[in-house]
Amino acid sequence: MAVYTEVSDEDLIAFVAEYDIGEVLSCKGIAEGIENTNYLLATGAGTFILTLYEKRVDPSDLPFFLGLMEHLALQGVPCPVPVKGRDGQTLRRLAGRPAAIVTFLDGMWPRKATADHCAALGAALARMHVAGQDFQLRRANGLALGAWRGLLEKCLAHADEVRPGLAAALTAELDHLEACWPRDLPAGVIHADLFPDNVFFHHGQVSGLIDFYFACWDIFAYDVAICLNAWCFEPGNSFNVTKARRLLSNYRRVRAFSDAEIEALPLLARGGALRFLLTRLYDWVHTPKDALVTRKNPIEYWDKLRFHQGVKSAGEYGLT
Amino acid sequence: MAVYTEVSDEDLIAFVAEYDIGEVLSCKGIAEGIENTNYLLATGAGTFILTLYEKRVDPSDLPFFLGLMEHLALQGVPCPVPVKGRDGQTLRRLAGRPAAIVTFLDGMWPRKATADHCAALGAALARMHVAGQDFQLRRANGLALGAWRGLLEKCLAHADEVRPGLAAALTAELDHLEACWPRDLPAGVIHADLFPDNVFFHHGQVSGLIDFYFACWDIFAYDVAICLNAWCFEPGNSFNVTKARRLLSNYRRVRAFSDAEIEALPLLARGGALRFLLTRLYDWVHTPKDALVTRKNPIEYWDKLRFHQGVKSAGEYGLT
Numbered sequence: 285m286a287v288y289t290e291v292s293d294e295d296l297i298a299f300v301a302e303y304d305i306g307e308v309l310s311c312k313g314i315a316e317g318i319e320n321t322n323y324l325l326a327t328g329a330g331t332f333i334l335t336l337y338e339k340r341v342d343p344s345d346l347p348f349f350l351g352l353m354e355h356l357a358l359q360g361v362p363c364p365v366p367v368k369g370r371d372g373q374t375l376r377r378l379a380g381r382p383a384a385i386v387t388f389l390d391g392m393w394p395r396k397a398t399a400d401h402c403a404a405l406g407a408a409l410a411r412m413h414v415a416g417q418d419f420q421l422r423r424a425n426g427l428a429l430g431a432w433r434g435l436l437e438k439c440l441a442h443a444d445e446v447r448p449g450l451a452a453a454l455t456a457e458l459d460h461l462e463a464c465w466p467r468d469l470p471a472g473v474i475h476a477d478l479f480p481d482n483v484f485f486h487h488g489q490v491s492g493l494i495d496f497y498f499a500c501w502d503i504f505a506y507d508v509a510i511c512l513n514a515w516c517f518e519p520g521n522s523f524n525v526t527k528a529r530r531l532l533s534n535y536r537r538v539r540a541f542s543d544a545e546i547e548a549l550p551l552l553a554r555g556g557a558l559r560f561l562l563t564r565l566y567d568w569v570h571t572p573k574d575a576l577v578t579r580k581n582p583i584e585y586w587d588k589l590r591f592h593q594g595v596k597s598a599g600e601y602g603l604t
Numbered sequence: 605m606a607v608y609t610e611v612s613d614e615d616l617i618a619f620v621a622e623y624d625i626g627e628v629l630s631c632k633g634i635a636e637g638i639e640n641t642n643y644l645l646a647t648g649a650g651t652f653i654l655t656l657y658e659k660r661v662d663p664s665d666l667p668f669f670l671g672l673m674e675h676l677a678l679q680g681v682p683c684p685v686p687v688k689g690r691d692g693q694t695l696r697r698l699a700g701r702p703a704a705i706v707t708f709l710d711g712m713w714p715r716k717a718t719a720d721h722c723a724a725l726g727a728a729l730a731r732m733h734v735a736g737q738d739f740q741l742r743r744a745n746g747l748a749l750g751a752w753r754g755l756l757e758k759c760l761a762h763a764d765e766v767r768p769g770l771a772a773a774l775t776a777e778l779d780h781l782e783a784c785w786p787r788d789l790p791a792g793v794i795h796a797d798l799f800p801d802n803v804f805f806h807h808g809q810v811s812g813l814i815d816f817y818f819a820c821w822d823i824f825a826y827d828v829a830i831c832l833n834a835w836c837f838e839p840g841n842s843f844n845v846t847k848a849r850r851l852l853s854n855y856r857r858v859r860a861f862s863d864a865e866i867e868a869l870p871l872l873a874r875g876g877a878l879r880f881l882l883t884r885l886y887d888w889v890h891t892p893k894d895a896l897v898t899r900k901n902p903i904e905y906w907d908k909l910r911f912h913q914g915v916k917s918a919g920e921y922g923l924t
Contacts, residue, residue: 290715291715293715293805309710309711310708310709310710311712312634312644313635313636314632314633315635324644331651388630390629390630391630392616392628392630395613396612396613485613
């Protein structure tokens with residue numbers, strides 16, 4: 285939620301001149317996206333998003349992210365399309381940073397997701413999974429199971445300050461997940477961060493999936509599990525099974541679940557909860573208390589993890 | 605540089621339905637403006653700025669600000685125009701805040717202001733002063749001379765930590781300004797905060813003056829003095845007399861300076877420097893050191909104040 289890199293007007297005009305999108309009319313920093321600097325760029329040809337990639341993005345991953353968006357858009361997935369310069373390239377440099385221009389998508393992300401939103405999301409997620417299957421580039425999930433132990437160890441000393449007993453409980457949970465994590469489930473390109481603020485709706489339809497900067501190669505059903513965590517809990521962290529049923533049933537109309545995926549879903553949901561719990565806990569214990577940034581409370585994901593620990597089968601998510 | 609108030613999609617759609625500007629296509633928080641929440645709003649009718657007024661703005665001042673922008677725009681000053689709802693009103697409420705929609709202006713603010721920018725600014729400032737003369741509402745300057753003593757007293761205990769001797773120097777300066785501040789100079793509506801980020805340019809012309817939320821009734825030449833401080837110093841705080849000459853000579857082509865204004869200009873420039881020094885110093889000593897907000901260094905304005913203290917006449921600003 286910040287502009288980390290300022291761009292001078294001269295630099296911007298020279299940068300945009302590399303494209304066939306007309307001249308710059310205006311350029312305003314937008315307060316969305318945590319990791320990168322995003323500008324809303326108006327030119328003679330329309331409106332675009334200009335992104336400057338900041339330090340938390342590995343430049344060597346950018347061909348994967350930009351190539352994926354182009355690939356998905358060509359398959360009809362509503363996502364930003366990287367704009368090519370006159371040289372055919374989508375990635376160049378601006379103000380000392382890697383930078384790209386992508387198309388602007390109409391729509392708003394839902395501040396209060398409804399069951400109808402969840403239904404539309406399920407279908408859109410499945411279409412994205414199918415569309416990504418013939419994408420040729422690969423990127424490992426930097427926040428997969430193998431990374432959680434290291435994250436947890438950096439938080440253990442302070443975890444019990446957040447909630448008494450949390451350190452031991454998270455250690456036991458991770459031991460369990462490491463022992464039982466499924467190996468051979470269908471995998472492909474997943475979004476890995478498809479929270480409501482990354483999904484635009486217009487007239488009740490999904491009009492855009494954005495922010496592919498955690499996208500990677502991992503288990504499809506794990507992406508579904510992340511969405512169950514992000515979309516199907518109410519304020520107070522009660523689970524809304526209607527939302528989950530609509531999400532899952534609309535997903536499987538586009539891409540069928542295997543029996544193994546259905547069986548693994550509660551475990552994957554525990555993993556998805558732990559992954560976000562750990563990154564939030566890490567930020568919580570490493571951000572000064574009086575810093576004027578909003579630290580997301582990790583306890584929200586502790587509550588979600590506890591819910592999934594009590595789930596015996598995917599039927600409790602409404603999947604029959 | 606923040607979105608302080610989030611707006612739900614339902615609330616936004618209902619709000620925009622009060623206007624004849626088509627349906628909402630998108631709405632993105634923009635990272636400009638420190639005091640209020642600003643969204644870039646796209647509708648079927650085009651692009652607008654939606655502002656939610658936060659706690660630092662007194663709601664009773666809003667009819668002045670919105671009325672002034674409408675008045676100036678009708679006189680041909682390029683500034684945002686408040687959009688009227690079907691009920692004829694420009695001010696309503698959204699998400700518990702006073703809110704208004706204004707027109708969007710093309711152009712970019714200059715990250716590196718040149719002498720040409722200063723020349724165009726001078727003429728635009730004078731046109732704004734002339735255009736505001738028959739505006740009927742009044743608003744006192746809340747950060748005029750009378751407010752500086754109180755600000756200074758809240759900073760005195762920590763001023764010498766910023767620079768040894770600063771407390772005594774600022775006290776002496778304020779004593780001098782209080783004794784000598786001119787009384788009968790031409791006055792009217794001034795912008796009072798016309799820094800480069802509040803002036804948009806397109807093809808070298810001023811395409812927009814924005815952010816009228818410090819506008820008030822005060823001495824015209826004091827507004828000019830604020831611009832000398834904000835536009836005519838180089839990095840390192842050396843004074844660029846070419847920029848000042850271009851600003852002042854283009855101003856006086858539109859609105860003539862009286863002899864008394866010319867004589868008072870160095871003192872007004874000291875006052876303008878002290879006003880921004882004091883608000884920056886106040887923020888500096890009252891913001892935690894590790895807060896992730898950019899505190900503007902008050903010492904920049906100490907250097908500017910010292911420069912103006914050595915100026916004997918407006919001729920040193922290039923005014924002959």
